[in-house]
Amino acid sequence: MLQIDNLHATVADKPILKGLSLSINAGEIHAIMGPNGAGKSTLSYVLGGRPGYEVTEGSVDFDGQDLLDMEPHERAAAGLFLGFQYPVEIPGVSNVQFLRESLNAQRKARGLEPLSGGDFLKLAREKAGLLKMDMDMLKRPVNVGFSGGEKKRNEMVQMGIIDPKLAILDETDSGLDIDALRTVGDGINAIMRRPDKAVLLITHYQRLLDYVQPDFVHVLAAGRIVKSGGPELARELEAHGYAEIAA
């Protein structure tokens, strides 16, 4: 589904990713772990097409399409979802309006009819329920006044509504208390653990992986994947630290 080959990327002319390769198939959940500054968030933004993240070498193929050649909204329409580490507050724009317009823009790009207001609200209510989020919060402006945990929950509700093929979740576990972590983990499983979908989890900690069992764990250090393994690698990292494993 996603084929990253020898990816090099710079931010403000500073090289961050230095030859990263990774292959993700449908039905798989991958976790990327790594120390601060390794390039984890840069990887997620490069895949999401954030302006200012310059690819200097390498390629990314997403379901047969050149991902790097697509605009952010085209990537979304192609089925890619980026869960933000720091979801953005947008004053004055209601969550419901934003999500309905986004979903319908994606449906239009795929040649589907727009969802009616009623059908959309039904869908939104179902996904909010899954993430134990109050429907009233969905009517409020996007992320404004939300706590850190509520913002992350809102990301997952958005993911549920948009129903992507591939989710890249950048530190979705940070800022969550223990109960919220379980809810979010259950949400990811319910929405994304399907044979036709895949997930790339970016995290510092083992704890989210207790709820969302990865099939593969990779260690990212200094802009490259330096080690890959099964779920046991995450426990090893937790026990011994990155310094020893990445060395």
Next chain:
Amino acid sequence: MTSATLPSRRDEAWRYSDIDAVAAAWPLPAPESIIVPAGGDFKRAIVQDKGAIRQIELVLGKAAVASLHILNTGGAYGRIELNVILHEGADFHLGAAQIGGGEQNLEIVTTVTHAEPGATSRQVVRSVLGGTATGTYLGKVAVARDAQQTDSEQDVKAMLLDRSATANAKPELEIFADDVKCAHGCAIGELDPMGLYYLQSRGLPPGEAKKLMLQAFVAGVFDGAEDEVQLQELALAKLGELV
């Protein structure tokens, strides 16, 4: 406020005006005069979409209430000038949006005089400007010597869609009383690029993402207006042309 001779850019109230357009329209007709009697209630929505110089004199009697909503979008030069006089305990509200692109020059120029004690005025103005358009708000609040307990507010924001667009904003206070509250705030900015990226990452094409953020930027000014829905729709249509 109507000058006998053609104004020039040396006149403060015409400093950013399209003087050629003013000359072409000169002499201006007498300002429209609106008098709201004591205790009266007045509401008006003005859509300026063809290009015009419009002058309105509004006098609010004791404890009268007036609320004016303006959408200034059209023509090469669109100027709306308000001269408001508030008597004791009167309440004046202005909610205005000016939205322009190309080479448009749009301006809202207000003088609100608190002539007697206890009157309130609140002005909320939002401008969205693209291309090489110019949007100006000049707002003077004058508080007479005896007009204690005056409560006035000017809340002015402009959003520039291109670096070549210009926003002028000048709140001006002239206060001769000593027990008054006169707040004014002004901000000129650009759309938050991270917010735009966030919206696009969920599937909104760039134009739609901008439109959604701009719609939110101007939305509040028409709250409580007569024809609120129509004003919002007209504003949205004009925003759609700009992005």
